[in-house]
Amino acid sequence: MSKKIYLALAIAGAASLHAQALNHKIDFPKDSPVSLLSEDFGNSNATARGANLIEVNAALSLRNSGQKRIRSMTLMVSTPDAAGKGSVSVPTLDAGPGETFSIHIGTRLVRPLTAGNPSVEVTIDGVLFDDLSFYGPDLLHSQRSMIRWELEAQRDRKYFKALLAASGPEGLGKEMLSSLARQADSSQRGVQMVRGRATNLDAERESQFAFLEIPESPVEVSGGVARIGASLAGAPRFEVRNRSNRAVRHLEIAWIVKDQQGREFLAASMPADMTLVPNQSGQVAQDAALRFDRPISIQSMSGFVSSVEFADGSQWIPSRGALDQTRLHQLVAPSPEEQRLSQIYIKKGIQALIEELKKF
């Protein structure tokens, strides 16, 4: 009997030898508008199992050490020799000078055993202030997303304030319930995006996009096609035309898929970096394929221009009126700010929501 106990102890010991502490580094520049108050990597570790499995579970307490109000922040998470980069963003901040906020990082990485001591590095990729000015290296191009989140927040806060003024707390409450219902009804599917050589995918046929027209959009999109097969679609390409009087350098098109049961869902976004002067047309082609994690028979596809970035860095996003006039409201996810406000309404009630809207 004692031999069995020794054997169990030996196995447990061997297993525990594989788990090792994780080296971590939080590298904020000296001129950073955010300073680190405290860090807790307590549950983080690295385990050698054929490769290094790195589990990062960290909580960072941060302080706005600058002079402007911070609206959002993106941290980059990386490790030497690991695949790609990761990021953790908080888009709905309102941290004034000297105020504190926290960010939780939960990341799982796999990297080769030969890559040396397991370590993880956390750096600032960007900080966005309330005047839309930006700080950070922007290695992940997070500035564009952070500005869009802020524009959406300003749009939605303005909308809810106007609703409150016009319809009172009751009208605001109804709108919040409607928003929560849409959030609950939205259907999503697990999806993978494969980059490169998508033109070789086993597609059965070519299908045309039906683009939803948003009259106020500065870019018109037409003539879109993609190859579709069993539970996959790829190699999308489409024609675009800049119908505004400003030069465009980036645009993003939402890709909507309808299955055989008639259910529609937002499958992916198709960003494209391209320069279009006023009235110029161009073609966008992407070497990527979309694959769904569950079998789906694609009946049709549609799309719409979800954002445009002009040459001066400013952005266009659809107004709430444009979203309301089309069926996009049922498909497009609410903004991060709308989700935050609706959560406040659920947890704290209409009065807390009204107080929140009065803040800025």
Next chain:
Amino acid sequence: MTRHVMETELALYAAGDLPFWRGTLVKFHVRRCDECRSLVEALRMDRQELRRSADDMPSDVDWDRLAAEMTANIRVGLAAGECVTPRERKVAAISWRPMAIAAGLVVLLAGAWWLNIPRSDTETIGRALHSIATGGRAGSPQEERGPVVGASPSGVELVENGGRMGIAQGGLEPVMFSVSTQGSASARYVDQDTGQVTITATYVQ
């Protein structure tokens, strides 16, 4: 009352095989006892009859060969008897030692696999075996073509050059997730208590 001689001694007396002193005593008793004398006479007559029967046997009988044939016939008879008698099935005795060794090896191999092979690789092998079993109809042929980003209720993940990066927010399930054709995947989480929104993403290098 006269005490009779044992029958075995009378048989030996009749054949003349008793020792001299014992034979004299039996002879003295037989002369005076009619019952024993008649028994001795009967034994002598049987002996004479047996001798006559022996005289009828061929003179050149090979007794060794005869004994061998009799032995062979007995064995054939025994074998034939076993053929017609239902036999009990013999169950091989199972020893616990080989079983214990095999179980130990299985535990050792499973432990070595668990310690050394990442779960993602195990899943990949499982998918490949499933693909082989289904004749290649299932599985993910595109996975080997390039980097893959994925978004699902379990978070976002990037697979590239044999490495893997997944990001989730504790046990939270994202309220929405998406992928982009430029090679990124993102998932959005809402803290139920504070309402704070967190967006995680992975990017192809």
